[in-house]
Amino acid sequence: MHIIVCLKQVPDARQVRLDPETHTLIRQGVESIINPYDLYALEAGLRIRDERGGKVTVLTMGPPQAEDSLREAISYGADEAALLSDRAFAGADTWATSFTLARGVEKLAPFDLILCGKQAVDGDTAQVGPGLAERLGLPYATWVRKIEAVEEDRIRVQRLMDDGYDRLEITLPALLTVVKEINEPRVPSLKGKMRAKTQKIPLYGAADLGADAGQVGLSGSYTQVMRVFAPVRRREREMLQGPVEKQVHDLWVNLKNRQLIPFDVAGSR
Amino acid sequence: MSATLLIDTDLCSGCESCVSVCPFSALSMADGKPLVNDQCTLCGACAEICPEGAIRVPEAAPAAGPDPAYRGVMIFAEQRLGRVAEVAFELLHKGRELADTLGVTLTAALLGRELDGPARELLRYGADRVYTVDDPRLEGFTDEAYGEALTQIIRSVKPEILLAGATPIGRSFIPKTATQVGTGLTADCTELEIDAEKRLLLQTRPAFGGNIMATITCPQRRPQMATVRPKVLKKGAPSDSPAGEIVPFNLDWSGISGKTRLLEIVEELSEKVRLAEADVIVAGGRGLQEAKHFSLIRELAELLGGAVGASRGAVDSGWIPYAHQVGQTGKTVAPKLYVAIGVSGAVQHLVGMQSAETIVAINSDPQAPIFDVATYGIVGDLFEVVPEMIRQLKAAGG
Ligand SMILES: Cc1cc2nc3c(=O)[nH]c(=O)nc-3n(C[C@H](O)[C@H](O)[C@H](O)COP(=O)(O)OP(=O)(O)OC[C@H]3O[C@@H](n4cnc5c(N)ncnc54)[C@H](O)[C@@H]3O)c2cc1C
Ligand SMILES: Cc1cc2nc3c(=O)[nH]c(=O)nc-3n(C[C@H](O)[C@H](O)[C@H](O)COP(=O)(O)OP(=O)(O)OC[C@H]3O[C@@H](n4cnc5c(N)ncnc54)[C@H](O)[C@@H]3O)c2cc1C
Numbered sequence: 001m002h003i004i005v006c007l008k009q010v011p012d013a014r015q016v017r018l019d020p021e022t023h024t025l026i027r028q029g030v031e032s033i034i035n036p037y038d039l040y041a042l043e044a045g046l047r048i049r050d051e052r053g054g055k056v057t058v059l060t061m062g063p064p065q066a067e068d069s070l071r072e073a074i075s076y077g078a079d080e081a082a083l084l085s086d087r088a089f090a091g092a093d094t095w096a097t098s099f100t101l102a103r104g105v106e107k108l109a110p111f112d113l114i115l116c117g118k119q120a121v122d123g124d125t126a127q128v129g130p131g132l133a134e135r136l137g138l139p140y141a142t143w144v145r146k147i148e149a150v151e152e153d154r155i156r157v158q159r160l161m162d163d164g165y166d167r168l169e170i171t172l173p174a175l176l177t178v179v180k181e182i183n184e185p186r187v188p189s190l191k192g193k194m195r196a197k198t199q200k201i202p203l204y205g206a207a208d209l210g211a212d213a214g215q216v217g218l219s220g221s222y223t224q225v226m227r228v229f230a231p232v233r234r235r236e237r238e239m240l241q242g243p244v245e246k247q248v249h250d251l252w253v254n255l256k257n258r259q260l261i262p263f264d265v266a267g268s269r
Numbered sequence: 270m271s272a273t274l275l276i277d278t279d280l281c282s283g284c285e286s287c288v289s290v291c292p293f294s295a296l297s298m299a300d301g302k303p304l305v306n307d308q309c310t311l312c313g314a315c316a317e318i319c320p321e322g323a324i325r326v327p328e329a330a331p332a333a334g335p336d337p338a339y340r341g342v343m344i345f346a347e348q349r350l351g352r353v354a355e356v357a358f359e360l361l362h363k364g365r366e367l368a369d370t371l372g373v374t375l376t377a378a379l380l381g382r383e384l385d386g387p388a389r390e391l392l393r394y395g396a397d398r399v400y401t402v403d404d405p406r407l408e409g410f411t412d413e414a415y416g417e418a419l420t421q422i423i424r425s426v427k428p429e430i431l432l433a434g435a436t437p438i439g440r441s442f443i444p445k446t447a448t449q450v451g452t453g454l455t456a457d458c459t460e461l462e463i464d465a466e467k468r469l470l471l472q473t474r475p476a477f478g479g480n481i482m483a484t485i486t487c488p489q490r491r492p493q494m495a496t497v498r499p500k501v502l503k504k505g506a507p508s509d510s511p512a513g514e515i516v517p518f519n520l521d522w523s524g525i526s527g528k529t530r531l532l533e534i535v536e537e538l539s540e541k542v543r544l545a546e547a548d549v550i551v552a553g554g555r556g557l558q559e560a561k562h563f564s565l566i567r568e569l570a571e572l573l574g575g576a577v578g579a580s581r582g583a584v585d586s587g588w589i590p591y592a593h594q595v596g597q598t599g600k601t602v603a604p605k606l607y608v609a610i611g612v613s614g615a616v617q618h619l620v621g622m623q624s625a626e627t628i629v630a631i632n633s634d635p636q637a638p639i640f641d642v643a644t645y646g647i648v649g650d651l652f653e654v655v656p657e658m659i660r661q662l663k664a665a666g667g
Contacts, residue, residue: 011293030294036598091272091311092324094444097451107524121597124476125456130412130444139413139528142441156532161437162545163349164537166409171528180598181591191532218272218311218327222453225326227484228292228314231475231623236469239646247647248657251629252665254645256561258627260549260606263665 001054001102002111002149003045003151005078006101006132007038009062009069010122013026015021034069041178043185045115047079048150055079057108061089061100067201074196075188082108086205091218094123103209105136113155114175118143129177140175141168145182270329274316278302280323287315287324292477314481335429339491342368343428345419346377346391346399348550349410350534352591353387355504355546356434358394360497362505363461364432365395370465373429376400378422380415380519382408385515392511394504395590400426400518408442409531410438416445417525420520423450428492430470432461435496436545447494453487455495459624461502470495478597479620499545500603501624537592544593549575549606552595555582556611556632556651563588565655566610572662578602578622580612594622614639631655 003208010032034042045056058073060066061084070081075184084104092100105114114133119126126142131142145165146158159166160179187197206216238254240247252265283301295309303324316324342364346357356533377396379388381403388399389429402418415438423431423446433439435457447454460473460481470493473484477578487493544550553563553572563583570577578600579593595602597617607625612618614630614637622628623642629652630643640646647654 065307087273090307090309093453094456095448098448101288108549122477124478126440127444127447127454127456130441131448134416134445134448139526140445141412141529143437159437163543164535166534167532168411169530169532171526174528222490223455223485223487225311225313225483226471228317229482230483231479231482236565237640237643237646239640239648244649244653244657245661247649248654248661251645251647251658252661255606255627255629260627263662265661265665 001048001052002108003048003054003056003113004105004108004111004230005038005042005045005056005073005117006114006116006128007057007058007060007069007073008035008043008117008120009033009060009066012122032068034072035120035122037119037121037180038256039185040180040182041115041117041176042073042078043183044144044147044176044178045113046186047183048113048147049079051116052150054112056096057082057111059101059104059108060084061092061104062099063090068111070201071196071199072188074199075192076153077189077192081199081201083086083201084205084209085203086216088206088213089217090111091221092216093132093221093223094125094127095222096216096218096220097137098128099220100209100211100215101128101132102135104204105132107186107204107209112172116175116177118177118179129175136175138173138175139170140177141170142177144176144178146211147182154224176264190253272311274305274311275325275327276303276305277323277325280321281319282321282323284320286318286320290314290318312483335491339427341373341376341426341428342371342430342432343376343378343423343426343492344396345431345433345439345443346379346387347434347436348379348384348387349438350383351381351383351387352356352388354434354436356436356497356499356501357391358504359499359502360432360434361391361394361396363497363502364430365505366471367430367461367463368397371429371468374398376426376428378419380404380407380418388515389449390507390513392513392515393507393509395508397513399513399515401515402518402520404520406522406525409534410442411529411531412442412445413527413529414481414525416442416449418520419443419446420449421520423492425518429468431492433494433496435498435556439496443494443496450494452492453491453492455485455487458495458497459501461495461497469493475620478617479623480616498601498603504654505608533635544576544578544595544600544602547576547602547604549573549608550578550595550602550604550622550625551575551608551610552578552580552612553583553589554580554609554612555586556613557583557588558611560586560588565651565659568659569608569610569655569662572659573606573608574627575606578607580615583611585642609639609643610655612639613637614642
């Protein structure tokens with residue numbers, strides 16, 4: 001089986017903190033990592049390969065240094081990698097991103113399965129997976145929490161919903177986006193780390209993908225970011241004072257006044 | 270042609286605000302002026318903050334302009350197992366306002382089985398027309414059938430705006446429809462406004478785990494599509510004598526291959542989790558110290574008629590299943606009342622609950638960041654405070 005895993009390089013959210021005074025992002029010295037959900041996608045791909053044979057190719061679109069993420073994925077056990085990088089790709093929305101990734105996937109064809117993370121922790125849209133599937137004319141399932149069975153021409157999965165899960169059977173080739181319940185990612189192996197250093201990674205720019213400037217990046221995007229700003233924290237805070245019984249009593253009175261509780265809490269003792 | 274940030278070094282005063290505001294570490298100072306590297310996504314945060322107006326984001330080449338044949342506002346009305354999702358009513362209320370401002374009709378698209386009851390409800394909540402596709406193949410949700418059905422409805426009705434709930438279903442298949450139709454899509458919006466003159470929808474959404482907000486538009490393509498987070502918009506009052514009509518839509522099934530087959534829907538409602546729809550949530554964190562102390566949270570939640578939430582600290586300790594987790598890697602909730610008990614308020618937790626209307630924080634550490642977002646704060650030992658809360662509620666007849 002040939003499995004393609006799409007991964008995105010993102011700023012490390014664990015290092016992102018809020019400035020308590022200004023409520024803006026403190027991102028000094030924040031490093032780039034593989035989008036956390038994509039590690040689960042990679043692990044899912046590696047497990048299928050380990051069981052059924054074949055290869056896992058990791059694919060990313062990003063700036064030249066996104067190559068580091070591909071090398072890291074190789075250290076986890078990915079067999080091959082491809083980097084889509086070009087100045088012209090900058091500023092892509094999910095429409096242009098899925099277009100570019102689809103062209104990249106075509107370079108890697110034939111394939112049986114494409115795996116994506118549920119969403120990227122920076123853009124947070126969760127739109128690239130479904131968009132990419134549609135571009136390639138593939139059936140897909142999102143929020144996959146379990147792969148029940150993989151056969152030559154079909155896959156059975158569980159899709160996480162708000163109130164439980166759905167069981168689906170999908171004809172291959174297909175695309176899945178995965179949530180973190182799906183598995184526990186392995187750690188990179190020594191052998192993998194060695195290979196990651198030396199492996200050749202092909203680079204494709206817009207021209208290699210046969211894309212014109214009008215189809216990729218900012219100019220190929222339908223949505224436009226008009227404005228970016230820090231969220232307002234509009235809250236008037238009240239710290240309750242006094243002995244515990246009084247604090248609790250005052251709390252219930254306040255919540256009652258806001259019509260948040262139906263009871264009248266009368267006595268304070 | 271490549272897109273790069275445009276920096277006017279003559280206007281720049283070297284104040285470095287752009288460097289500190291950039292979410293992607295894409296700017297640094299060189300010789301007192303900002304220098305942009307390849308991490309830049311052209312998000313515009315720097316242009317917004319620059320006091321000198323020295324930074325501009327290059328504009329995409331203007332295309333022909335949107336197709337004027339597209340008029341009207343449509344909402345996708347989600348139903349699961351015959352029950353219309355609350356977010357559909359919220360969208361109708363907002364949709365009504367947008368449609369009135371634009372002077373157009375408000376329609377709804379409804380897919381599933383036996384849709385008469387649900388369709389009438391949508392009319393009562395303000396739809397002028399409800400398009401229904403009543404078919405056993407739409408009884409359960411698959412991206413393929415839903416995506417194709419909504420695409421066909423959009424191509425035929427031609428709305429200029431399409432709104433759907435940012436639910437697991439909406440966020441899954443709406444991107445397929447947007448791609449099929451060939452338009453932009455804004456994810457998980459928390460605010461919608463209209464520029465009436467340009468007929469442009471201003472779609473505001475959190476990104477970066479809630480650390481930044483972005484306002485997004487789709488100037489060239491129609492419809493302008495957005496998924497909208499449940500519970501952030503208000504629901505309207507229903508009318509007793511709705512005037513609208515129900516219009517069955519004829520779906521062409523020939524393009525639907527059936528490559529996705531829904532085998533089974535498994536409901537897993539451990540203690541009525543439905544966090545996303547709860548009006549009251551009582552959440553516990555690592556401050557509870559032991560699994561058995563979660564009974565305090567459950568008891569309080571029950572007395573308040575609410576659901577039980579948890580921090581990742583509590584979930585990772587194995588005290589409560591993941592389905593209860595609130596935050597960046599759990600559920601995003603926006604109840605009327607959120608009570609956080611023994612939760613420190615890490616940013617990854619805050620992004621999942623900070624749009625709650627009223628937040629109560631109970632924590633022994635006065636410096637805990639949860640107090641930054643709290644409406645009411647109690648500094649104290651939860652093992653004293655929570656039993657007292659329960660006692661007073663019970664005494665009041667709760
Ligand atoms: C503040 C802000 C708000 C934005 N809002 C929107 C919006 O509402 N609508 C819109 O269309 N665009 C939006 N964008 C642009 C969007 O972030 C980019 O298009 C981005 O390239 C992909 O979207 P994402 O990060 O949300 O990825 P998601 O769709 O969340 O990613 C899902 C999965 O797709 C795969 N994937 C995503 N990107 C790549 C990649 N570059 N290479 C390989 N695999 C990848 C990964 O497997 C990932 O787990 C926004 C950007 C910013 C800065
Ligand atoms: C990528 C990423 C994603 C994450 N996603 C999430 C997420 O979705 N949701 C989430 O919640 N977290 C998430 N986290 C984890 C988050 O950073 C915190 O570690 C977590 O929220 C802490 O949980 P906590 O508040 O229960 O525990 P702690 O931080 O340990 O806080 C316990 C609190 O209890 C208080 N306390 C102790 N004893 C008492 C007492 N007797 N009475 C009153 N108060 C007491 C303490 O003062 C303290 O403030 C994520 C982290 C990362 C890196």
